Every structure is written in C-alpha cells, then in structure tokens.
Amino acid sequence: MDTQQQLDEFQKRIDNGETIEPKDWMPERYRKQLIRMMSQHAHSEIVGMLPEGNWITRAPSLKRKMVLLAKVQDEAGHGLYLYSATETLGAERRELVEDYLYGNAKYSSIFNYPTLTYADICVIGWLVDGAAIVNQTMLAKSSYGPYARANLRICKEESFHKKQGYEMLAKMADGTPEQQRMAQDAVNRWWWPTLMMFGPHDSDSPNSAELIKWAVKTKTNDELRQHFVDRMVMEAEAIGISLPDPNLKYNEETGHWDFGDIPWDEFWSVVKGDGPMNRERMRARRKAYEDGEWVREAAMEYARKKKLREGKAS
Amino acid sequence: MNKKNQKTEWPLWEVFYQPKDGKPFEHAGSVHAPDAEMALQNARDTYARRNEGIAFWVVPSDQIVASTPEDVGPFFDPANDKPYRHPQFYSVPRAVKKRK
Ligand SMILES: [Fe+2]
Ligand SMILES: [Fe+2]
Numbered sequence: 001m002d003t004q005q006q007l008d009e010f011q012k013r014i015d016n017g018e019t020i021e022p023k024d025w026m027p028e029r030y031r032k033q034l035i036r037m038m039s040q041h042a043h044s045e046i047v048g049m050l051p052e053g054n055w056i057t058r059a060p061s062l063k064r065k066m067v068l069l070a071k072v073q074d075e076a077g078h079g080l081y082l083y084s085a086t087e088t089l090g091a092e093r094r095e096l097v098e099d100y101l102y103g104n105a106k107y108s109s110i111f112n113y114p115t116l117t118y119a120d121i122c123v124i125g126w127l128v129d130g131a132a133i134v135n136q137t138m139l140a141k142s143s144y145g146p147y148a149r150a151n152l153r154i155c156k157e158e159s160f161h162k163k164q165g166y167e168m169l170a171k172m173a174d175g176t177p178e179q180q181r182m183a184q185d186a187v188n189r190w191w192w193p194t195l196m197m198f199g200p201h202d203s204d205s206p207n208s209a210e211l212i213k214w215a216v217k218t219k220t221n222d223e224l225r226q227h228f229v230d231r232m233v234m235e236a237e238a239i240g241i242s243l244p245d246p247n248l249k250y251n252e253e254t255g256h257w258d259f260g261d262i263p264w265d266e267f268w269s270v271v272k273g274d275g276p277m278n279r280e281r282m283r284a285r286r287k288a289y290e291d292g293e294w295v296r297e298a299a300m301e302y303a304r305k306k307k308l309r310e311g312k313a314s
Numbered sequence: 315m316n317k318k319n320q321k322t323e324w325p326l327w328e329v330f331y332q333p334k335d336g337k338p339f340e341h342a343g344s345v346h347a348p349d350a351e352m353a354l355q356n357a358r359d360t361y362a363r364r365n366e367g368i369a370f371w372v373v374p375s376d377q378i379v380a381s382t383p384e385d386v387g388p389f390f391d392p393a394n395d396k397p398y399r400h401p402q403f404y405s406v407p408r409a410v411k412k413r414k
Contacts (some may be wrong), residue, residue, distance in 0.1 A: 024383045073363065080360050084343040087326065093346060094323045150343070157364075296322040296348075303349035 002027050014215050019145045022088040030214055033207065034144055035089050036105075037216065039096045042082035044108035047281055049075050051115040052124060060118060067164050068121065074157045081153055085146035101286050109267060110197050112275030119172055119179075119186035125165015127187075127194040127232070133158045134228045135198065143215035170239040187236070188244040195259075196267045198225040226256050233257050326375040327353040329360075331367030339371055347372075 007027055013020070020026055049072050056072065059065040083093055099105040110128055115121060136158065140151040172183040199205055199221040211217045219227075229248075236243050247260035270278065324346040330339040342361040347353035353372040361367060381389055397403045 021383070023380065070363075077360055077363060080345070081343055084345070087344065092323065093326075146343075153343075293322065296324065299348040299352065300322055300324065303352075306349065 011213075014143055014213075017215075018143075019148065020143050021145045029210075030216075031089050033211065033214075034147065034216065035086055035091050035096075037207075037211070038082055038086040038089075038147055039091065039100070040106050040108075042079045042086060042096070043100045043105060044111065045075050045079035045082060047107050047111045047285060048128075050281055050284055051111055051113070051277075052121060054115050055118055055121050058118070059121070064168075071125070071161050071164065074161065077157070078154045081150040082147075085150040088146045097289065101282070101289055106271065108197060109270040109275060110193050112270050112277045112281060113190070113193055114277050116189075117182050117186060119169070119182040120190070122165050122169035122172060122183065123186040123190045125161050125163075126169050126235070127165075127190050128197070129158055129161040129165060130232065130235075131194050131197045131228055133162060134224050134231075138217060138219050138224065141218060147216070166235065166239075169241065173239045173241050184241060187241050191244050192263055192266075193270075195225060195229070195262050196264075198222075198228070200264070200267070229257050229259055324348050327357070327372040328375050328378055329353075329357040330371040330373070331357070331361060332369040333367060335368060339369075342367070344375060345372070 006025060010025065010027060010030070020030075052068060052072050052075075056065060056068050059068050083096060086096060087093055096105070100107065115124070133155065136151045136155050140148055140155055142148040142151065169183055169187075172179045174180075175183075199208070202208055202220045202222050205221055208217070208220055212220065233243065233248065245260045247258065249258050250256075251258045269275065273279075325348070326344050326346055327350075328344050329342045331342050332339050342357070345353055345356040345360055347356050350372060354370055357370050357372055358367075362370075393399075
C-alpha cells in the first residue's frame with residue numbers, strides 16, 4: 001500500500017514541476033491511470049489509420065496518394081511511440097493490444113465515423129488532427145517523462161497532417177459548386193464529433209480532476225475545447241466554410257466564441273459501441289492482428305534458426 | 315472474446331539515434347523485433363521517417379543496466395564535496411581576468 005508520506009512527497013515533486021521517470025516511486029493509481037490513458041491514446045492512433053486508409057487508393061492524384069500514405073504511416077508511428085512509452089510502466093505490449101481487441105480498453109470515438117467522400121479526408125486533417133494537436137501540445141508537458149516525450153515527437157509531425165488537410169479543404173471550398181457542396185457536407189458531419197473528442201464536460205469527467213492534480217493534464221476538457229473552437233471559427237471563415245452551429249457567437253465579455261449544446265447522447269452511444277463504424281473497426285483490427293500471427297511466429301523462428309547457424313559457423 | 319493470449323511477442327529493444335554528424339547518441343524509445351537486423355529496420359521506420367537520425371544503436375532492453383532512484387543520494391554524493399573540480403574554485407589575478 002502507498003503510505004501517506006510517500007503520496008505527499010510525490011505530490012510535492014509534481015507541484016514543483018518535476019518530471020516522473022519510469023523507475024521513480026509513483027502511486028499505484030498514477031501508474032494505473034497512465035496505463036489506461038496512454039494505451040487508449042495508442043489504440044486511437046492505430047485505429048485512426050482505418051478511416052483514412054480507406055481513401056489511399058482513390059486519392060485524386062499521385063501527389064495526394066503519397067501525402068495520404070505518409071500521413072497514415074505517421075499515425076502508425078504515433079501508436080508505436082505511445083505503446084513504447086506505456087511499456088515503461090511495466091505493461092506488456094501484447095496485453096495492451098489484446099485488452100483493446102478482446103477486452104474493455106477504449107479508443108477515441110471519432111474513429112467510429114465513416115469517411116464517405118474524399119472531402120472527409122480533407123476535413124479529418126483539418127479538424128481531427130487539429131483537435132489532436134490542441135490535446136497533444138498539452139500532453140507534451142505531462143508530468144510523466146516518457147509520455148511527454150512521445151507527445152513532443154508526435155506534435156512535430158501533426159502540423160503537416162493538419163496543413164495538408166486544410167490546404168485541400170481550402171481548394172475544394174474554392175472549387176466547382178459540387179466540390180463546395182462536398183466540402184461543406186463533410187464539415188457538417190465532422191464538426192460535432194470533433195468537439196466530442198475533448199471528452200465530456202468537466203462536471204461529467206470523473207478522471208479529469210485527478211489527472212490535473214497529477215499534472216498528467218494541465219488543462220480541462222472544456223478549456224481545450226474552447227481553445228479549439230476559437231481557432232477553428234477563424235480558420236473556417238478564412239476559406240469560406242461555415243460551421244454547422246447556429247449558436248456560434250462571439251462573446252465580448254469572455255473574448256471567446258460561445259457555441260451550442262453538444263449532442264452528448266450520440267457521444268455516449270458511440271462510446272458504448274453503437275456508433276456507425278464501431279463493429280467494422282473492431283472487426284478490421286482483430287482480423288489484422290490474427291492474420292499477422294503467423295508472420296510474427298515465422299520471423300521469430302527465422303531469427304532463432306539464424307542464431308543457431310551463426311553459432312555453428314563460429 | 316475469440317482468440318486470446320496469442321503467444322508470440324517479439325523481444326523489446328531500446329533505440330538510440332545520432333541526430334546529426336558529430337552529435338552524441340540520444341535515447342528515442344523502443345521497438346519490438348525478432349532480431350537485431352529487424353530491430354534496426356523498425357527503429358528507422360518508427361523514429362527516423364524525416365531523417366531525425368543518421369545512425370542508430372539498438373540494444374536488447376533487458377541488457378540495459380540503470381542506476382536506481384532510491385540510491386541516487388549515496389550513488390552521486392562522491393561528487394558533492396569536491397568543489398575543487400570546478401574552475402570557480404580558483405582565483406586568478408585581476409589583470410588576467412579583465413583581458414578575457
Ligand atoms: Fe496521430
Ligand atoms: Fe495526425
């Protein structure tokens with residue numbers, strides 16, 4: 001059991017702005033919460049490859065195919081940085097992955113929405129990666145060293161993701177009437193689910209206060225969401241796209257944009273597994289994992305035999 | 315709950331990279347790989363998609379030996395009482411100081 005003295009000393013380190021490293025003493029609950037949060041983040045990066053991967057072969061030009069392929073590959077990298085960081089807490093990679101594929105681990109609900117047209121790819125880069133940047137910029141200052149460093153590495157790559165999406169969307173918004181309609185339709189569908197990415201309101205987010213106390217996070221869900229809305233209103237206006245919220249209004253007093261009610265019923269139903277693509281995503285991920293098993297086995301066996309041969313030769 | 319506990323987990327390797335010519339190696343993170351050759355390739359794909367490194371070291375994670383935070387005090391205290399290892403410990407004639 002963690003003693004009160006240990007807990008106090010730990011909190012003092014946090015309040016001093018110190019970084020916690022894998023071998024340092026930490027409360028069991030800090031470790032548990034980090035494993036939950038970091039592996040959830042890792043699973044999200046990996047499943048996030050599916051909606052965009054869906055369009056790689058149908059991207060409109062060779063250039064756009066190359067860009068999308070590079071972006072999707074980066075997302076795989078993000079997942080790997082995060083799994084690697086989670087393993088420093090004593091978790092095993094395979095356990096983490098299986099807890100997600102066959103157990104209770106969650107991933108970001110945003111990836112349970114379908115990518116219906118190519119305009120969705122533009123909007124994902126702009127909105128979804130845009131929201132991820134807001135979140136991950138904060139996490140790059142997290143109290144747990146390996147998590148902070150993984151997020152720093154991720155942030156360096158995300159601005160390419162966002163800019164390629166924003167650039168394409170701007171082009172579409174400036175294109176033929178049909179392209180304009182496609183662009184606006186995609187924004188209309190993705191706007192609210194993107195706002196949900198920041199998580200429930202602070203009053204409904206049981207983990208938030210604890211994570212802030214431990215400086216794993218330094219801002220609340222609502223603060224991050226507001227920061228995002230303020231920025232996106234400006235960026236949407238700059239390319240002639242409108243945001244599907246009649247209640248968006250600049251508030252002179254706060255200096256922020258007020259926005260309408262988020263459809264939380266939809267959020268909770270997607271989290272519980274009833275979003276438009278939950279089943280399909282899980283099916284695809286399980287299939288990839290199970291179909292890969294023989295490859296992992298064969299590679300291990302090849303490595304073992306090669307070592308044996310080398311042993312004989314010397 | 316279909317297939318659980320698949321057995322193959324590739325060993326873990328720690329990855330170090332040299333960011334630029336002449337710079338010291340830094341820790342990047344880790345990768346799983348069946349052997350050293352694939353560990354290097356996975357390290358490249360994971361940690362150097364934008365030329366972040368010009369050279370890599372991969373080391374089996376269980377071969378890393380680290381100091382422990384518990385004995386950080388006694389472990390490093392031989393350095394604490396030796397101010398004479400620092401240049402500030404010594405005085406220099408004023409005239410020489412000025413010419414710096
Ligand atoms: Fe990412
Ligand atoms: Fe991204």
